[in-house]
Amino acid sequence: MKPGTRRRETSAVHGAAKLDKKDGPVSTPIYQTSTFEVADNEEQQRVTATDRYYTRWGNPTNTVAEQTLAELEGTDAARTFASGMGAITSTIMALLKAGDHIVAQRDVYGGVAKFLADWLPKLGIETTFVDTTDYEQYEQAIRPNTRLLYLESPTNPSLGVVDFRRTSALAKKHGLISMIDSTLGTPINQRPAEYGIDIVMHSGTKYLSGHADLTCGVVCTRQELIEKINDTRTTLGNCMDPHAAWMLIRGLKTLAVRVARQNENALRVAQFLSDHKKIRRVRYPFLNRHPQYEIARLQMSGGSGMVTFEVEGTGEDACRVSEAMRLFTLATSLGGVESLVSIPVLTSHAMISEEMREKMGVNEQMVRLSVGIENADDLIADLEWALQAVGAKQTIPVG
Numbered sequence: 001m002k003p004g005t006r007r008r009e010t011s012a013v014h015g016a017a018k019l020d021k022k023d024g025p026v027s028t029p030i031y032q033t034s035t036f037e038v039a040d041n042e043e044q045q046r047v048t049a050t051d052r053y054y055t056r057w058g059n060p061t062n063t064v065a066e067q068t069l070a071e072l073e074g075t076d077a078a079r080t081f082a083s084g085m086g087a088i089t090s091t092i093m094a095l096l097k098a099g100d101h102i103v104a105q106r107d108v109y110g111g112v113a114k115f116l117a118d119w120l121p122k123l124g125i126e127t128t129f130v131d132t133t134d135y136e137q138y139e140q141a142i143r144p145n146t147r148l149l150y151l152e153s154p155t156n157p158s159l160g161v162v163d164f165r166r167t168s169a170l171a172k173k174h175g176l177i178s179m180i181d182s183t184l185g186t187p188i189n190q191r192p193a194e195y196g197i198d199i200v201m202h203s204g205t206k207y208l209s210g211h212a213d214l215t216c217g218v219v220c221t222r223q224e225l226i227e228k229i230n231d232t233r234t235t236l237g238n239c240m241d242p243h244a245a246w247m248l249i250r251g252l253k254t255l256a257v258r259v260a261r262q263n264e265n266a267l268r269v270a271q272f273l274s275d276h277k278k279i280r281r282v283r284y285p286f287l288n289r290h291p292q293y294e295i296a297r298l299q300m301s302g303g304s305g306m307v308t309f310e311v312e313g314t315g316e317d318a319c320r321v322s323e324a325m326r327l328f329t330l331a332t333s334l335g336g337v338e339s340l341v342s343i344p345v346l347t348s349h350a351m352i353s354e355e356m357r358e359k360m361g362v363n364e365q366m367v368r369l370s371v372g373i374e375n376a377d378d379l380i381a382d383l384e385w386a387l388q389a390v391g392a393k394q395t396i397p398v399g
């Protein structure tokens with residue numbers, strides 16, 4: 001088979017795992033070492049700053065994970081980080097300096113909103129927030145010193161969808177670097193780099209690792225940007241441990257099948273919820289009443305495993321529903337094989353003011369589901385049971 005012709009399902013399994021196959025291990029070896037022996041100082045100079053020098057610079061196991069991810073996203077290269085936030089903060093600090101300006105969606109991950117609004121001003125970098133799908137606002141927010149267009153799609157927890165073609169064209173027109181948090185999308189459902197988005201980033205903690213047992217982050221982009229990002233990662237020490245890299249490689253092998261099942265299950269769950277009388281609103285990119293349904297169908301091959309709904313009731317009703325579930329586990333985070341439920345105003349958006357939350361479209365009645373790979377009928381039965389709690393005088397008995 002010619003290189004570069006593999007489809008995503010194949011890349012996810014085979015990745016870049018050519019590493020030291022002399023002894024024939026099918027699984028990638030873990031280079032659990034912080035440093036590497038050299039024969040002489042000439043070799044020492046040759047390996048400096050490569051993945052056979054010192055693990056803060058790189059490590060062969062991490063390289064396999066990185067090359068696999070670059071292939072999945074269709075970019076020149078990728079780098080792994082200690083967490084998704086580590087990937088975002090290191091990348092932004094690598095590319096911007098004091099006096100620069102960012103245009104960012106208002107509706108971004110809570111930790112990112114905090115970094116942009118509270119932390120970067122300390123370094124002299126300002127951000128203007130815009131409404132996710134109001135592209136006029138994006139254009140108006142751009143200043144002569146704007147350097148970065150920061151995007152997220154689908155958004156968390158509102159599941160808004162950003163038009164990749166339009167935003168990447170806007171960035172090119174104004175000479176900006178475009179960066180997207182594609183965590184909820186996964187490279188199975190969407191590949192923003194194909195639309196000209198410069199940097200694709202993931203919290204690998206979620207779908208990429210897929211088993212709720214790992215914290216990591218990934219950035220995929222072109223070579224010239226990777227070099228700057230690499231230098232900052234090494235300086236800030238935001239690197240990923242080789243054992244974690246091995247777990248990420250293992251997770252990636254099943255990414256395509258997990259995501260395909262999660263897409264199917266989530267669509268079934270969303271359809272069930274949209275007909276339910278105790279529910280006011282369901283958000284899912286592949287439901288045809290979703291406001292960006294057309295764009296979602298165009299640039300995504302599946303609607304993702306996330307479903308957000310609002311109960312016809314109060315914030316207390318939403319909490320009661322989440323606590324009455326027996327199959328969906330009450331926990332923050334997403335993207336694992338097991339289904340989770342959480343209340344955004346108490347978890348991902350707990351640190352954000354009510355006024356800001358309203359602008360982001362996040363309210364107390366919202367329940368966010370991360371749909372796993374279980375049987376969809378069982379998941380729907382659990383929801384049917386738990387929704388009895390809406391408007392109930394007391395908590396329904398568990399069991």
Ligand SMILES: *Cc1c(COP(=O)(O)O)cnc(C)c1O
Nearest residue numbers: 083084085109156183203205216
């Ligand atoms: C979880 C998450 C992050 C942060 O990733 P960590 O691995 O927790 O640091 C960033 N963006 C999105 C969309 C996330 O869901």
